[in-house]
Amino acid sequence: MKDQYELLLEKVEKPARYAGGELNTTVKPWAQARLRVALAFPDLYEIGLSHLGLRLLYHRINEVQGYLAERVYAPALDMEEELQKANLPLFSLETRHGLGEFDLVGFTLQYELSYTNILNMMRLAGIPLRREQRGEAHPLIIGGGPGSFNPEPLADFFDLFLLGEGEEAFLEILDRIADGKERGDDRAAIKRALLQIPGVYLPEYYQVDYTPEGRIAAVHPHPPAPSVVQKRIIHDLDQYLPSQELVPWMEPVHDRLMVELFRGCTRGCRFCQAGMVYRPVRERSPAFIKERLTDLIKKTGYEEISLTSLSSADYTKIEELTGALTDCFAPQGVRISLPSLRIDSFSPELAAKFVSGRKGSLTFAPEAGTERLRRVINKNLSDQQIFETLEAAFAGGWQRIKLYFMLGLPTETDEDLAGIVRLAKEALKMGRRIHARAANRVQVSVSVSTFIPKPHTPFQWRAQISSEETLRKQRFLQEELRGKGLKLSWHQVTLSQLEGILARGDRRLALSLEKAVELGCKFDAWSETFRWDLWQEALSFAGLKPEDYTRARSYEEILPWEHLSAGVSKEYLITEDQRAEEGKPTPDCRGRIDCKTCGVCPTLRARPIMAGGEKD
Amino acid sequence: MKKIKYRIQYSKTDAARFTSHLDVARAISRTLRRAGLPVAFSLGFNPAPRLSFGPPLPLGLESEAEFFDLELTADLAAEAVFQALKETLPPGLKVIKVQRLIGKTSSLMAGIKALSYQFLLQPHAELGQLQVKSLLEQLWTKSELPVMKRTKSGEQVVNIRPLWLDYRLDFEPEGLVFLTIKVEFGPRGTIRPDDFCTFLAQDFQIRRVIRKAAFFEEKVI
Numbered sequence: 030m031k032d033q034y035e036l037l038l039e040k041v042e043k044p045a046r047y048a049g050g051e052l053n054t055t056v057k058p059w060a061q062a063r064l065r066v067a068l069a070f071p072d073l074y075e076i077g078l079s080h081l082g083l084r085l086l087y088h089r090i091n092e093v094q095g096y097l098a099e100r101v102y103a104p105a106l107d108m109e110e111e112l113q114k115a116n117l118p119l120f121s122l123e124t125r126h127g128l129g130e131f132d133l134v135g136f137t138l139q140y141e142l143s144y145t146n147i148l149n150m151m152r153l154a155g156i157p158l159r160r161e162q163r164g165e166a167h168p169l170i171i172g173g174g175p176g177s178f179n180p181e182p183l184a185d186f187f188d189l190f191l192l193g194e195g196e197e198a199f200l201e202i203l204d205r206i207a208d209g210k211e212r213g214d215d216r217a218a219i220k221r222a223l224l225q226i227p228g229v230y231l232p233e234y235y236q237v238d239y240t241p242e243g244r245i246a247a248v249h250p251h252p253p254a255p256s257v258v259q260k261r262i263i264h265d266l267d268q269y270l271p272s273q274e275l276v277p278w279m280e281p282v283h284d285r286l287m288v289e290l291f292r293g294c295t296r297g298c299r300f301c302q303a304g305m306v307y308r309p310v311r312e313r314s315p316a317f318i319k320e321r322l323t324d325l326i327k328k329t330g331y332e333e334i335s336l337t338s339l340s341s342a343d344y345t346k347i348e349e350l351t352g353a354l355t356d357c358f359a360p361q362g363v364r365i366s367l368p369s370l371r372i373d374s375f376s377p378e379l380a381a382k383f384v385s386g387r388k389g390s391l392t393f394a395p396e397a398g399t400e401r402l403r404r405v406i407n408k409n410l411s412d413q414q415i416f417e418t419l420e421a422a423f424a425g426g427w428q429r430i431k432l433y434f435m436l437g438l439p440t441e442t443d444e445d446l447a448g449i450v451r452l453a454k455e456a457l458k459m460g461r462r463i464h465a466r467a468a469n470r471v472q473v474s475v476s477v478s479t480f481i482p483k484p485h486t487p488f489q490w491r492a493q494i495s496s497e498e499t500l501r502k503q504r505f506l507q508e509e510l511r512g513k514g515l516k517l518s519w520h521q522v523t524l525s526q527l528e529g530i531l532a533r534g535d536r537r538l539a540l541s542l543e544k545a546v547e548l549g550c551k552f553d554a555w556s557e558t559f560r561w562d563l564w565q566e567a568l569s570f571a572g573l574k575p576e577d578y579t580r581a582r583s584y585e586e587i588l589p590w591e592h593l594s595a596g597v598s599k600e601y602l603i604t605e606d607q608r609a610e611e612g613k614p615t616p617d618c619r620g621r622i623d624c625k626t627c628g629v630c631p632t633l634r635a636r637p638i639m640a641g642g643e644k645d
Numbered sequence: 646m647k648k649i650k651y652r653i654q655y656s657k658t659d660a661a662r663f664t665s666h667l668d669v670a671r672a673i674s675r676t677l678r679r680a681g682l683p684v685a686f687s688l689g690f691n692p693a694p695r696l697s698f699g700p701p702l703p704l705g706l707e708s709e710a711e712f713f714d715l716e717l718t719a720d721l722a723a724e725a726v727f728q729a730l731k732e733t734l735p736p737g738l739k740v741i742k743v744q745r746l747i748g749k750t751s752s753l754m755a756g757i758k759a760l761s762y763q764f765l766l767q768p769h770a771e772l773g774q775l776q777v778k779s780l781l782e783q784l785w786t787k788s789e790l791p792v793m794k795r796t797k798s799g800e801q802v803v804n805i806r807p808l809w810l811d812y813r814l815d816f817e818p819e820g821l822v823f824l825t826i827k828v829e830f831g832p833r834g835t836i837r838p839d840d841f842c843t844f845l846a847q848d849f850q851i852r853r854v855i856r857k858a859a860f861f862e863e864k865v866i
Binding site for chain 1: 659661674675676677679681685691693705733735736860
C-alpha cells in the first residue's frame with residue numbers, strides 16, 4: 030500500500046519535485062551505508078537541479094563504496110503545508126528519510142536570498158537551527174559554494190563550511206567523519222579532526238569581538254584553527270570530469286547536459302565575485318571533454334550539450350572543440366550550445382551555430398553606459414566595439430537584442446545613465462535601419478540590476494547605493510527609455526538591499542535571520558514571496574539597520590570575511606580599487622606566464638592551465 | 646528515406662506516475678537516443694524524433710496501457726525494438742509490446758475508441774457485496790451523471806453518463822473491491838477518472854487508480 034509520503038505527493042501541484050526516481054540516480058541501501066549525506070539546495074527542484082555543483086558531488090560521493098548521498102530541495106509552499114499537516118519531516122528524494130536522520134547535511138550557498146530557505150528547511154526537518162542547540166543525534170550542517178567566502182550571517186547555524194572546490198576536499202571531510210564515527214568519537218572530537226583539512230572553516234573556533242558602533246574589533250582564532258582559512262582548488266580538472274549524470278523527469282530551468290570547459294576567469298572585472306574567487310584559470314583538454322561527452326550522451330540521451338564556463342568563448346581551443354563536437358553529435362540530433370557570448374568575442378557565425386534561442390533574441394552585457402565607467406569596472410569595451418557587435422548581430426538576422434547593465438557602480442553619475450539611454454536608442458535605430466522591412470519588429474530590451482559590492486572583490490569596500498538613490502536612477506531610465514521598440518526591466522529595490530546586507534553581513538545577522546524565518550520569510554529571491562516589511566522587523570529586532578552593511582568601509586577596517594581567503598591578495602584588491610578610481614584598466618592575465626599580480630597562483634601553489642598551451 | 650512505423654505499448658508506475666504527459670514525451674525521446682535506434686527525425690533547425698503519443702494520462706495515475714508510435718529509418722524486427730527499449734527506458738516505464746505497423750493505420754488519438762480504468766475501492770461503511778453491487782447498479786441506471794467542468798467561459802455542467810460504456814466488479818479479500826470501467830474516447834470526449842470518482846467518493850475510499858486498457862477501432866494490439 031501507499032506510504033504516507035505517496036499520499037502527500039498526490040496532494041501537491043508538482044509531485045515530480047519530490048518523487049525522485051529519475052534516470053541515473055543512485056539509491057543505496059540505507060542500513061548498509063557507513064555515512065549518509067543529504068545534499069540540499071535551498072530553492073525549488075527545478076532551480077536546484079540546474080545547478081552543476083551539487084550534481085557533481087552527488088555522483089562523486091555515491092561512487093564511493095559505503096557512502097550514500099541523497100538530494101533534497103526546498104519544498105514549495107503547498108508541500109510545506111502538507112508536511113506540517115501530516116506532521117512529517119522534510120525528506121530526501123531517494124529513500125525518503127527525514128533530513129535529521131543523515132550524518133551530514135550539506136547546503137550549497139549559491140545566493141544570499143536563499144538563506145531563509147536554508148533555515149526553513151532545517152526547521153521543517155526538525156533540526157535545531159543554532160549549532161549549540163544540536164547534539165550527538167543531529168546531523169552536522171556544512172555549507173559550500175560561493176557563499177562560503179562570507180558565510181558569517183550563517184555562522185551560528187552551521188558546523189562547518191568548505192571554501193572552494195569540493196571534488197577532493199568534500200570526500201576528505203566525509204572520510205574524517207566516517208572514521209571518527211567508527212572510532213566512537215563525539216561531535217567535538219570529529220570537528221576538531223576536521224580542522225586539519227585545508228579549506229575547512231569551523232566558525233565556532235573563531236571569536237568575533239565588536240566595537241560599540243558594531244564594527245569588528247578583532248577576530249580571535251582558537252588553536253588549532255588556522256588564523257586564515259585558505260580555499261581549496263583542484264589542479265587538474267581532467268581528473269574530475271563526471272562519468273554519470275542524472276536525467277530529471279520534470280523540466281528544470283537548464284534542461285541540458287552541462288560540461289565545464291574551464292574554471293576561473295582572467296578578465297578581472299572588478300565587480301565580479303566569481304571572477305575573483307574561482308581563480309586561477311584551469312582548462313580541460315578538448316579530447317577528454319569529447320570522450321566523456323560521448324559516454325554521457327549514451328547514458329542520458331540529452332538533446333543539448335551546454336559548454337559552460339564564466340566566459341566560454343575564451344577557451345583556447347574553442348573552435349577546435351565546437352567543430353569536433355558538432356561533427357560527432359549533429360548526426361544524433363544533439364545540439365551544442367554556449368551560454369551568452371561576450372561582446373568582444375561575438376561573431377554571427379558562432380552565435381548562429383551555438384547560442385540557443387536562435388533567431389529569437391541575443392543578450393549582451395556592456396554592464397555600464399559609458400566607456401569611462403566601463404574602464405572603472407575593468408570591462409574595457411569601447412562604444413565602437415559595442416556598436417560593431419550589435420551591427421553584426423542585427424545583420425546576422427537577430428531582431429531582438431537584450432542589453433544588461435548595472436546601476437550604482439562606483440563613481441557612476443547621471444552622465445553614465447544617459448550613456449545607457451544613448452546606447453539603447455542607437456541600437457534601436459541601427460536595428461531598424463538594418464531590418465528596414467521589419468523595422469517594427471526590432472526590439473531593444475534594457476535590463477538593469479542594482480550593483481551589490483561583494484566580498485573578495487576590489488569593490489568590497491565600496492558603498493551600495495541607497496533605496497532612494499536606486500529609485501531615482503530607475504525613474505530616470507523609466508522616463509528616458511520609452512516608446513515603441515524599447516523595453517526596460519529592473520530589479521526590486523528592497524530585494525537588492527537585502528542581498529547587499531547579507532552579502533557583506535556579519536554574525537550579528539544571525540538573530541535577524543532567525544527572526545525573519547520565524548515571521549515567515551522564505552523564497553526571498555522571488556518577488557511575489559519576498560516580504561521587506563517582515564525583514565525590516567527582523568533587522569530592527571536585532572538592532573540593525575541596512576546602512577550598517579551597505580555603507581562604505583575603509584581599507585583598515587576588519588571585514589567580516591577577512592579570516593577567509595580566496596587566494597587573491599588584499600594588496601591586489603586595493604590596487605585594483607584604486608585603479609578603478611583612476612579609471613585605469615588592468616589587462617587580462619590569460620596566457621601571461623609570469624603574472625603574479627593577484628597572488629592566487631603562488632598562494633595556492635597553482636598555475637593557470639591552458640588547453641592550447643601558454644603564450645608569453 | 647524509408648520510414649517504418651512501430652506501435653509501442655508501455656506501462657507507467659512508481660515515481661513515473663507523477664510525470665506529466667509532456668515530460669514523458671521528452672523522456673521517451675531521450676530513451677530513443679540512448680537506445681541508439683535509427684530514429685527518423687523531423688526536418689528543421691531543431692530536429693525532433695518522429696513520435697506520436699496516445700491519450701494523455703492524468704497526473705498521479707498508473708497505467709498498463711500507454712502508447713506511442715515511432716518511425717525508424719531501418720526495418721528492424723519488433724523484437725529488436727522491444728529489447729532496445731527494455732534496456733533503456735527510465736525507471737517506472739516498462740515496454741509491454743512492440744508491433745510493426747503495416748499499411749495505413751490511424752493515429753493513436755484517432756484509432757483509440759475507448760479506455761478502461763480500474764479503481765481499487767475500500768468501502769467506507771460495512772458495505773457487503775450485495776450493497777456494493779446495488780450501489781453501482783444505481784449509478785449505471787442513472788440517465789444523468791453531472792460533473793462540473795471548467796472551461797474558458799467559466800464553469801459548465803456536463804453529463805458524463807453517455808460516455809460510460811461498461812463496468813465490472815471484482816471482490817477481493819478484506820472487503821476491497823476492484824471496479825473496472827470502460828469509457829468512450831473520441832470526438833464526443835471522454836470521462837476523466839477524477840470526474841468518475843466524484844460519484845464514488847461518498848461510499849468508498851479510492852486507494853488506487855490504474856488505466857488498464859485501450860480499445861482500438863481495428864484490432865491492432
